[in-house]
Amino acid sequence: MNASVKLPRTARVLLVAAFWLGVWAFAAWRVGLSLLLPSPALVAKTLWGMLGTAVFYQTVGRSLLNVTAGILFAVAVGVLLAAVCRRVRFLRELILPLITVVKATPVASFIVLALIWVGAPRVPALITVLIVLPVVWTNVDEGLSKIDPQLREVAVVYRMPYWRRVRLLVFPSVRPYFLAACRTSLGLAWKAGIAAEIIARPRMSIGTAINDARQYLLTEEMFAWTFVVILLSLLIELGFTALFDRFGTGKGDPA
Amino acid sequence: MIKLDRVVFSYGEKRVLDGFSMTAQSGELLAVMGPSGCGKSTLLHLLAGLRAPQSGTLTVDERLPVYVFQEPRLFPWLTVTENILAVLPKGAPEDRIADSLALVGLSAEGSALPSSLSGGMKSRASLARALAYGAVVGSSLYLLDEPFSALDEPLRKSLCSALKDRFRASGATALLVTHDPDEAAAFADRVVRM
Numbered sequence: 001m002n003a004s005v006k007l008p009r010t011a012r013v014l015l016v017a018a019f020w021l022g023v024w025a026f027a028a029w030r031v032g033l034s035l036l037l038p039s040p041a042l043v044a045k046t047l048w049g050m051l052g053t054a055v056f057y058q059t060v061g062r063s064l065l066n067v068t069a070g071i072l073f074a075v076a077v078g079v080l081l082a083a084v085c086r087r088v089r090f091l092r093e094l095i096l097p098l099i100t101v102v103k104a105t106p107v108a109s110f111i112v113l114a115l116i117w118v119g120a121p122r123v124p125a126l127i128t129v130l131i132v133l134p135v136v137w138t139n140v141d142e143g144l145s146k147i148d149p150q151l152r153e154v155a156v157v158y159r160m161p162y163w164r165r166v167r168l169l170v171f172p173s174v175r176p177y178f179l180a181a182c183r184t185s186l187g188l189a190w191k192a193g194i195a196a197e198i199i200a201r202p203r204m205s206i207g208t209a210i211n212d213a214r215q216y217l218l219t220e221e222m223f224a225w226t227f228v229v230i231l232l233s234l235l236i237e238l239g240f241t242a243l244f245d246r247f248g249t250g251k252g253d254p255a
Numbered sequence: 256m257i258k259l260d261r262v263v264f265s266y267g268e269k270r271v272l273d274g275f276s277m278t279a280q281s282g283e284l285l286a287v288m289g290p291s292g293c294g295k296s297t298l299l300h301l302l303a304g305l306r307a308p309q310s311g312t313l314t315v316d317e318r319l320p321v322y323v324f325q326e327p328r329l330f331p332w333l334t335v336t337e338n339i340l341a342v343l344p345k346g347a348p349e350d351r352i353a354d355s356l357a358l359v360g361l362s363a364e365g366s367a368l369p370s371s372l373s374g375g376m377k378s379r380a381s382l383a384r385a386l387a388y389g390a391v392v393g394s395s396l397y398l399l400d401e402p403f404s405a406l407d408e409p410l411r412k413s414l415c416s417a418l419k420d421r422f423r424a425s426g427a428t429a430l431l432v433t434h435d436p437d438e439a440a441a442f443a444d445r446v447v448r449m
Contacts, residue, residue: 150328157303157322158342158388168341172332 038220047224055204060228063124063206067193070128071186077129078136079178085137086144099134107131107192111199123200124193124207131192135185136178143177144170186240190233256281257302257396257428262311264297271297274311277447281316281395282426284419286439289449295432296325298449299398302430317396317428321389325400325432327377329369329384336365339384347391355387358417360410378405379414386421397422397429403438415442 007015021040028039038046050056085092110130114123147170155165197207206225213221257279264272271294279285287295300306302315303322329338339352356362359379369377382402389397399418403411419442422429430447433439439446 150324150326151330153305154324154328154330154342156305157320159319160342164341168330168333172330 035217035219038223042220043223043227046220047227050221050224059204059206059209060232062202062204063194063197064232066124066197066202066205067128067190070125070193071132071189073125074129074132074185074189075136075182078133078181079140081133082137082140082144085141092141095137099137102130103134103138107195108199111196114196115200120200121202124196124202124205127196128189128193131189132185135188136181139177139181140174143174146177147173183240187233187237190236191229194229256314256316257430258312258314259298259301259308260312262301262308262313264294264301264306264309272301272308275449276311279428279430281428282423283428283445284422284443285428285430286443286446287430287432287449288434288436288439288446293449295449296400299400299430299432302396302398315396317394319392319394320396320398321385321392321394323382323385323397323399323402325404327369327374327381329377329380331369334366334368335361335372335380335383338369338380339387342384342388343391347387351387351390352383355383355390358386358421359383359414374405375407375410378402382414389427395425395427397427399429399431401432401434403433403435411438412441418442 024040028034028037028042031037034042081095085095107127107130111123111127114126118126151169151173154160155169160168194207194210197205198211199207201208201211206229210222210225213219213225257277259275259277261274261276262272263270263274271292275294275298287298289295297306299322301308301313303320304315305322307313329335330341333341335356336352339355340347343351352365353362356365359382361376361379361383364372364376364380369380372380385397388394403414406414415438418429421427429442431439431442433442
């Protein structure tokens with residue numbers, strides 16, 4: 001007889017969450033100092049209080065705007081640059097070392113430099129660009145290089161017009177690489193953007209709010225904001241996964 | 256008309272065509288035969304304009320030759336019908352697609368993706384694409400690189416005969432690359448040995 005009981009997925013997720021909340025509550029009780037480790041109840045109460053203020057939504061909105069602007073710019077420039085580099089090989093050779101250096105440089109170094117170069121308000125967007133652009137460029141460049149040469153010959157032999165080739169051959173060939181780049185870089189960009197805000201402290205942003213809370217030793221507020229960052233990160237990932245499922249796998253793509 | 260005069264073509268150090276000459280008159284059906292690697296596909300590539308001879312002269316009267324590749328080369332993300340539409344000029348009559356699918360026996364597979372087709376069906380879909388394209392652009396030259404190799408014997412015979420009839424009716428010139436002497440005899444007026 002099989003003694004194991006199969007719980008529904010939601011119940012299992014709730015059980016796991018309850019377990020870790022319990023661990024957190026126990027640890028907070030053992031420490032006994034909310035300055036070091038606030039309890040889940042205190043963090044939830046603080047978050048609830050924050051949710052009732054207009055400043056909270058302005059702060060979240062501003063951070064989302066910073067990061068989204070950076071992402072959109074990086075995606076557009078990354079795709080365009082990769083397409084141009086395919087045509088102008090010398091430009092690709094020129095850009096490749098720069099991309100490699102940007103990828104290898106620690107984010108914190110860039111944040112400090114960006115603070116000097118562009119000033120605090122623009123740092124989060126610039127950092128997001130530096131995170132997303134190399135990944136998008138590299139993947140789109142690879143996708144373009146992997147276009148099936150046999151299908152290219154079909155397009156040549158049958159005199160397919162330029163834009164039809166782009167639509168029916170280039171886009172579907174590059175799409176999996178592009179979406180993989182987005183998937184990899186979006187979560188990373190959000191976290192790096194918040195890190196940039198913490199260091200650069202632009203006016204009204206989540207990172208600045210976390211930094212302010214640290215300065216005034218409002219640990220429960222730091223936890224509450226961090227919870228908001230995690231939640232938004234999950235929402236961005238979920239949103240993108242939904243988008244990926246909708247547009248990601250074209251008909252006939254290899255599984 | 257097709258005319259090749261002392262054409263030379265090499266892939267790097269490997270010379271595949273070494274002073275090759277041949278002529279095909281308009282409306283002639285030719286079978287091209289020879290051992291593997293002797294340059295049969297290269298010959299079709301040259302005639303299709305995919306490569307240029309390194310020396311010698313090549314004259315092809317047809318500006319829009321139709322090429323049936325050895326492999327099906329279908330766009331995997333497009334259905335069979337979409338694969339045909341992809342190569343047709345805008346506004347091409349849709350009955351051409353239905354005609355060509357019917358000729359190769361794939362009328363029911365128009366909405367199927369290549370991944371759901373067998374090897375033989377993919378070859379026939381590729382052939383249907385070429386035939387629809389040829390009919391729409393009014394091409395008078397067909398270059399067929401072993402188009403029946405993935406088909407079983409009865410289908411191979413019936414398709415070979417159907418294509419021959421179609422080319423005869425339209426007065427098109429066709430070059431069929433094949434390893435099968437029976438197929439060459441059934442299809443062609445003349446055999447070019449390489």
